[in-house]
Amino acid sequence: MAVTTSGRPERAALDLKNRLKPGDWTFIGVSAGSALVVILLIIGLFYELANQAWASIQQTGIGFLYGTTWDPAHAVFGAWPFILGTLLTSVFALIFATAIAVLVALFLVEVSPAWLSRPVSYLVELLAAIPSVVYGFWGIFVMGVFIRDHLGPVIVKTLGWIPFFNGTPLITGLFSGCAILTIMILPTVMAVSRDVISAVPRSQREGILALGATRWEMIRLAVLPYARAGVLGAAILGLARAVGETLAVTLVIGNSVNIPHDIFAPAYTMASLIANQFPEATGLQQSALIEIALVLLVITFAINAVARLLVWRVTKGQRVVVQE
């Protein structure tokens, strides 16, 4: 980004050297220092958590990840029920949120007139602005009651023959956790899907329309194949959000250290277990909870990295300003 572009490279280097005043060096130092702080923060994050979790890692070994019993009183720590809880809620939320979000994104880009798509888009994105704890509180007093009295019984009646789908609907439980997560990650998946779908070249659409395709055929044959990688990235970004979501889930998931046996049973996710048990935890239990946080951190780090790469690959060359 040298500003002077003289013909020969050695000349440019000379110019650069002469041009850099003491003020420039200070400026570079301060701004690079800030960037270094950011790098140190992320290293420190991993280091501190690994350090605090070390006692538990030594004590429980790899069995920590697949042990099914969590009994702090007897110093037995197995994280599988919470890993499973996180997996079940996030994947459920991912499937439903992606289905809804992609349909909304297609509506906004392909169907709706401009005057309608702006406000609708904005409304859906507003969902992302509501604090997690407000979701949780609303989830207990409004959504949970609706699930117990109306939605739950219908699900048991129609899908109860499938194992895992029977049970007694309660205000809090696995299903409530899934539902609240679906709502919460919807705006993330929608916003990114909308961007990658509108990045599909116009000629792609016009070509297939000229062959006589209907709008749906155009979407299925020309738009979706083109946007597939980006939509996948959007879904994975949503997944990362669902995996790390804490308080909303803590409030509605029912909090039980046992493996859930049906979809309405109380459960725990990794994040909600930490939020709930950490304040009273001491010694090895505290270390075990931090180990769970470390596992969570590694998982979300990996998921985010993959999602970023996918989204970058698709929207490359486009300036996507401040989008999750």
Add this chain to the structure above:
Amino acid sequence: MTTFDRSAIQVRSDRLYRRRKLLNHAVTGLMLLAVACAVVPLFLILFYVLKDGLPGLSVHFFTQNPVAPGTPGGGVHNAIVGSAIMVGLAVLIGVPVAIGTGVFLSEYGQNRFGSTVRFVIEVMAGIPSITVGLFVYSLIVVRQHHFSGFAGAVALAIILIPIVARITEEMLLLVPRSLREASYALGAPRWKTVLSIVFPTALPGIITGIMLGLSRIAGEAAPLLFTSLGNEFYTTNITSAMDSLPTRIYSYATGPYDNWHKQAWAMSLLLVAIILVISLAVRALFGSRVTVRQ
């Protein structure tokens, strides 16, 4: 080919055409249903927060501190003040680092170190806020042996940094190159050009970014649970445990008292109102591409 055959083909292609049209309409219908699924929860949340929150917004809600459970009255003055202090402090701590990083990325970020920093910021934005809380817990609370508002502010600052750094870089890159060149042509060195020409031009956008980050951390409870903890009493001392709106909503939501629930709705209304006002203002000033995310 006989006429009979032709009409049979005709019938068949008519049927196919009708089926294609029907499928097209069905998918459009599905899309509308999906839009309803996405928008209805928002309205339900806003509706209930307004309906159950408005009655709780009395004068003593703002001016009094929490009272013993079961006693009528009381307010959340300490939580409002605590939230304001910690969010303000987080902005003071986080914004300089974030702006420095953003400036670095836009000015000197076209190399391997720059790409690494950019990647770290992207990933940092997606880290669960509860792990940030635990990090600050072991970094500050464990070493100082007590919870503090300062630790809470640091945790919030860590969440703020990637948001503001990203927006700062974007905004600086949007500044037209001609402005920069005019400054160089007058003989200004690079640091002077950036500080007195590029940065001021991008400032409205950067302030917008800070406002967005601010409204995001104002609603965060998870990083505060193990750092500032919460406090029944009013305090402005950042070295002691401090109350905040999100953590108080959390503790009131799980409690059994009607008065607590009423105040939790009112606090939710207050938080959502602040965040939506910021979001709408930013939208009005800045157009459609910038949004708040929790």
